[in-house]
Amino acid sequence: MSSMWGENIQISLFGESHGTALGVVIEGLPPGFEIDLEAVAAHMRRRAPGQYPWSTPRREPDVPEILSGFFNGRTCGTPLAAIIRNTNTQSGDYANLVARPRPGHADLTGRVRYGGANDPRGSGHFSGRATAPMAFAGAICLQMLKARGIRIGARALEIAGVRDIEIDPADAAFDTAAKEFPTVDDACGERMKAAIHAAYERQDSVGGIVEAVAVGLPAGIGGPFFDRLSCRLGTMALALPACKGVEFGSGFGAARATGLENNDAMRYDGDGRIVRPTNHAGGIEGGISNGMPVVMRCVFKPPSSIGAPQATVNLETGREETLEVKGRHDPCIVPRAVPVVESAMALVLLDRLLDGATPSAS
Amino acid sequence: MSSMWGENIQISLFGESHGTALGVVIEGLPPGFEIDLEAVAAHMRRRAPGQYPWSTPRREPDVPEILSGFFNGRTCGTPLAAIIRNTNTQSGDYANLVARPRPGHADLTGRVRYGGANDPRGSGHFSGRATAPMAFAGAICLQMLKARGIRIGARALEIAGVRDIEIDPADAAFDTAAKEFPTVDDACGERMKAAIHAAYERQDSVGGIVEAVAVGLPAGIGGPFFDRLSCRLGTMALALPACKGVEFGSGFGAARATGLENNDAMRYDGDGRIVRPTNHAGGIEGGISNGMPVVMRCVFKPPSSIGAPQATVNLETGREETLEVKGRHDPCIVPRAVPVVESAMALVLLDRLLDGATPSAS
Amino acid sequence: MSSMWGENIQISLFGESHGTALGVVIEGLPPGFEIDLEAVAAHMRRRAPGQYPWSTPRREPDVPEILSGFFNGRTCGTPLAAIIRNTNTQSGDYANLVARPRPGHADLTGRVRYGGANDPRGSGHFSGRATAPMAFAGAICLQMLKARGIRIGARALEIAGVRDIEIDPADAAFDTAAKEFPTVDDACGERMKAAIHAAYERQDSVGGIVEAVAVGLPAGIGGPFFDRLSCRLGTMALALPACKGVEFGSGFGAARATGLENNDAMRYDGDGRIVRPTNHAGGIEGGISNGMPVVMRCVFKPPSSIGAPQATVNLETGREETLEVKGRHDPCIVPRAVPVVESAMALVLLDRLLDGATPSAS
Amino acid sequence: MSSMWGENIQISLFGESHGTALGVVIEGLPPGFEIDLEAVAAHMRRRAPGQYPWSTPRREPDVPEILSGFFNGRTCGTPLAAIIRNTNTQSGDYANLVARPRPGHADLTGRVRYGGANDPRGSGHFSGRATAPMAFAGAICLQMLKARGIRIGARALEIAGVRDIEIDPADAAFDTAAKEFPTVDDACGERMKAAIHAAYERQDSVGGIVEAVAVGLPAGIGGPFFDRLSCRLGTMALALPACKGVEFGSGFGAARATGLENNDAMRYDGDGRIVRPTNHAGGIEGGISNGMPVVMRCVFKPPSSIGAPQATVNLETGREETLEVKGRHDPCIVPRAVPVVESAMALVLLDRLLDGATPSAS
Secondary structure, X not given: OOOEEOOOOEEEEEOOOOOOEEEEEEEOOOOOOEOOHHHHHHHHHHHOOOOOOOOOOOOOOOOOEEOOOEEOOEEOOOOEEEEEEOOOOOHHHHHHHOOOOOOOOOHXXXXXXXXXXXXXXXXXXXXXXXXXXXXXXXXXHHHHHHHOOOEEEEEEXXXXXXXXXXXXXXXXXXXXXXXXXXXXXXXXXXXXXXXXHHHHHOOOOEOEEEEEEEEOOOOOOEOOHHHOHHHHHHHHHHOOOOEEEEEEOOHHHHHHOEHHHHOOOOEEOOOOOEXXXXXXXXXXXXXXXXXXOEEEEEEEOOOOOOOOOEEEEEOOOOEEEEEOOOOOOOOOOHHHHHHHHHHHHHHHHHHHHOOOOOOOOO | OOOXXXXXXXXXXXXXXXXXXXXXXXXXXXXXXXXXXXXXXXHHHHHOOOOOOOOOOOOOOOOOEEOOOEEOOEEOOOOEEEEEXXXXXXXXXXXXXXXXXXXXXXHHHHHHHHOOOOOOHHHHHHOHHHHHHHHHHHHHHHHHHHHOOOEEEEEEEEEOOEEOOOOOOOOHHHOOOOOOOOOOOHHHHHHHHHHHHHHHHOOOOEOEEXXXXXXXXXXXXXXXXXXXXXHHHHHHHHOXXXXXXXXXXXXXXXXXXXXXXXXXXXXXXXXXXEEOOOOOOOOEEOOEEOOOOEEEEEEEOOOOOOOOOEEEEEOOOOEEEEEOOOOOOOOOOHHHHHHHHHHHHHHHHHHHHOOOOOOOOO | OOOEEOOOOEEEEEOOOOOOEEEEEEEOOOOOOEOOHHHHHHHHHHHOOXXXXXXXXXXXXXXXXXXXOEEOOEEOOOOEEEEEEOOOOOHHHHXXXXXXXXXXXXXXXXXXXXXXXXXXXXXXHHOHHHHHHHHHHHHHHHHHHHHOOOEEEEEEEEEOOEEOOOOOOOOHHHOOOOOOOOOOOHHHHHHHHHHXXXXXXXXXXXXXXXXXXXXXXXXXXXXXXXXXXXHHHXXXXXXXXXXXXXXXXXXXXXXHOEXXXXXXXXXXXXXXXXXXXXXXXXXXXXXXXXXXXXXXXXXXXXXXXXXXXXXXXXXXXXXXEEEOOOOOOOOOXXXXXXXXXXXXXXXXXXXXXXXXXXXXXX | OXXXXXXXXXXXXEOOOOOOEEEEEEEOOOOOOEOOHHHHHHHHXXXXXXXXXXXXXXXXXXXXXXXXXXXXXXXXXXXXEEEEEOOOOOHHHHHHHOOOXXXXXXHHHHHHHHOOOOOOHHHHXXXXXXXXXXXXXXHHHHHHHHHOOOEEEEEEEEEOOEEOOOOOOOOHHHOOOXXXXXXXXXXXXXXXXXXXXXHHHOOOOEOEEEEEEEEOOOOOOEOOHHXXXXXXXXXXXXXXOOEEEEEEOOHHHHHHOEHHHHOOOOEEOOOOOEEOOOOOOOOEEOOEEOOOOEXXXXXXXXXXXXXXXXXXXXXXXXXXXXXXXOOXXXXXXXXXXXXXXXXXXXXXXXXXXXXXXXXXXX
């Protein structure tokens, strides 16, 4: 199954970038939950194109139409389907990419996979635009988690070598939802923007890291092997286009730590609750939440579509060519990926919380 | 589902460290394949305890008994089940860990998850020993992949800050299966061993990174979202105990690269085949294999069980205590994790190759 | 998962009877297949309401809009989503059913299941109208099976005690798709229509049996336990609203047969192929197709919505009441269920044929 | 997936009739449940061979060995695996069946499916013996259901045309667990036994129907489409060897009923609870439990292995032959199927009750 996922919450994603519509079916949502549609729209705007000066000029309203599973402002408990119509498509830009695949893209590999039958316009089903329905689904899950006392936030931790400040993940300042640029420190954000703009001027692109945190998750969520919270969260993160890696807590840094450094000592606070002065585990021990903030970082590669000349092949002529991708493309997807990673985390955590095997929070 | 996985090849893992037996059921194996049992045993010995001087002294023969799905030396096509009996258990070592959970372990979180009913001896189902059945399953898959021209190898890339040499993943020297210590460069291996031994002397532990490569995989394997090869491989890697992160190709390094640097240019070789001088994508573009070596790296944290004093809590007395974990524990699991990561990669790739939607190799 | 199904072909069904739209996402369709949209429409018309004089007067055009996965007249291989908008709804008819649940319906049980939050209008997600998207999906699968030499047909075998004639399932006359009433023998059909009309006049309803056949399926499709072809087909049949039983081959009749009577002897025909003079197994031995026609029968209960007075309870007043369901409802769903059962069979068989474990036809 | 099943409770079945062992892995069992091992053994004895004079003389102790997930007499919550070793095998009986397939068996179809690699001895993985592990798993689920106030019973409703008496499914007499022959009316049981014995004397076999009932299931369990309780239960029933049909409530009888006859009127009892004087729905309305007894009937065909001469083909010589199956085989599997059907029902109902979407019982 390539576009269906989940056990307790299931999603089915569909849609091509330049097709009629994209959408998602969400199954398993608890019945009777009142959805704040304006909050959904606000969350989706953070992912929408056209909000930055360098951003792809395709301006889609990205307004979802709910088709089912929603009655009198509340979830029915039955499959909730929503679609987002594509209205602002300029397919002419992409026609000759079929013959001359862009390095780093699914142009060549998708052609092999689907025998050339997949919709190539705007990268089709491989487009980053395919994450819009996931942002919709995540927006609902975020509301349901909030009602359970669980808060998820994400930020651009690093772009083009510029790194945001260190901060306690439990700090409310971690929430970047209301910010113009999703960093904790605005000065760092300005430097990231400058780096992105410089890449844009060079017809190049830059990569970066999104850091996401869940605060308020009770201990006891997860399990061995494929139930490891890191496994479940990582699966969803690695399903996102352009994500090339994921880590939890100290992550790859743990390779250079010792056990004594990396273990999170346990203490009692004044009320007899177990606390940890450190959180190298990223809130996950033995694959199971321990009550500390769950910390995940995802790396997104620099977008492959760049205007600068690149070497590629012409599948029709059998000759090597130099490709300069036309049109304006996002020189960095990290800022727009921030709400998508929040959505991904929300889908996984709600799925786990609704599991019948989940113990009551201690 | 915590211990079942797969679509075309399915596995069901079971067993506790000090229970009667561990095992695995493997479904979907093609019928009529002749299994080389000696090669299976050799693969499992690479994971077995007791092969290094610092290693846990628990010496298990780890000999699997095949119960079903195997007839006249060949797979039947029906579920193949195998068990590994536990014979060398000293459960006394672990009795008091129930009251005083080890930081970094599933002692506390597992207790919450299972309400205290899970088997605590030797970390129970959370033990690294639970990877022995996965190594068995992977050993069979490795043979089936080899018969299809696909070769998988892994190595200890980094331990305690010591890093193995860079090498072309397609290089045959990458295969560490026959080595005493799984590095490409033996001098690096000696330094890693020294670092592990030093940690052992300090009653501490060290972490590291395993790098795994698949060579010979045809282009066109994978797909969008949850079919992304990086998603499928990452799920399996993150299901392994102690794995805190996974990356593909340039991975987290892509955060500091530009698109021009990170894209792998396409060329034609003399025979009209598309080749790439670089492999930043790690063999995966748009989630789909591109014919280049598939490169995955997993970080394993330093083992949590250390003899050095650590702060923990006593759940019975409600008091803080200093814990010194008794018994000998592996001060580094990276060398033994190498064949497990190979196994994990083999399970995923065979699962994908057997998918009905997989195109014929081009 | 209540509305998602499948391994190689997956569907995700959604939609309420009086909501905005119903629809289906179909994943796993082989890429590059040219869909005959007129044939899809013709298949869906057989299920559509309003074609019989007694039928519910709700006349829906039931025209599906394809949203994704379809490009230049061919399948892309990516998720194909289609929706059917609801345009002809009269929700007023159903308002008071919330308080006074109809016996036999999901009115009461759905209320318990969803805590009263599900959309009650027109039976919501429980409506027979929810099978329209399944008919759409089945229509595509039927075309793909036909291209593989597999033909599926169904008929109204029995309605209100009137039974169609016995016929060799391999007989081309079994195909009722072009008929005004889906029986092999038109005289039987006339008697069934008369019986339905009589029930309609009495404000009552009648049940019946649909018989479906697949001809041309190669031997070797299926497997043990949950791969039994009867298990797979039966699951899909029992997912249909109002279906209360399913049987294969001699079915419940096998309870009164002996082994000697029920076994299908094997012979060689002149060309060395194995043939069976009888087909008590319904084409399935040991859960696996044997090359004979696959024969399935599903019973559909008489529709619960009837105008005749029935005893029910008033959940608001706590008093017993007599209910007379207003509006016109189908007094028999068997004729319209015929193409739905064909669709169900087509989905299952295509799912199985696309399985990587399926052997080449012998 | 052929031998794995489930969402909240998962099972993985394995084993061939004459292999080393059969077994099952059960995942998702709630932790901390004390299993009554003697009750498990008693349940399995009802399925075991050798208890009737005509029965196959293979006398297996069928004693399961629990390998994991069970500690101090209680479930751990981790995968519980158990095996049953094969000790009393006479494989010589079956050797020549490979060339001369038995009509009605998987001999021919399994050969096509597995390319001849499956274990043919004793019908291998297709043997009725493969239900022993399912009986083990069901025995545990039955205990867990009992602790929740849900009681499951089954009986031989009909064998060789002899039918047990009608009885209210809620009647305690429905429980046949302690009986020598599983009918409610002993006289009917004697006539069934006589019919079986007569078939045995004729070297023939007879079929029959098992009726199973669950009492005490709360309303609200189930849902639309693939969550229909009839769909879930029917899937498990149709996964059983030799089962050729399944029905619920009035089942195929509903084909000849009218809506007025078939609807179950609702009344209030003295305590304000909704009751139904009839139960044509078999406890399931709209796919969801309504609080009445859940009634399922499964038909089992007469066993295919009979001593009487049958026509078959010789795959080696390409000639038609007359086959007389040697050895003693069960002339009727219905009595032994009774506890297996109870097990199947218990697995499904526990899986549903543990679902996070299940509402609290009303």
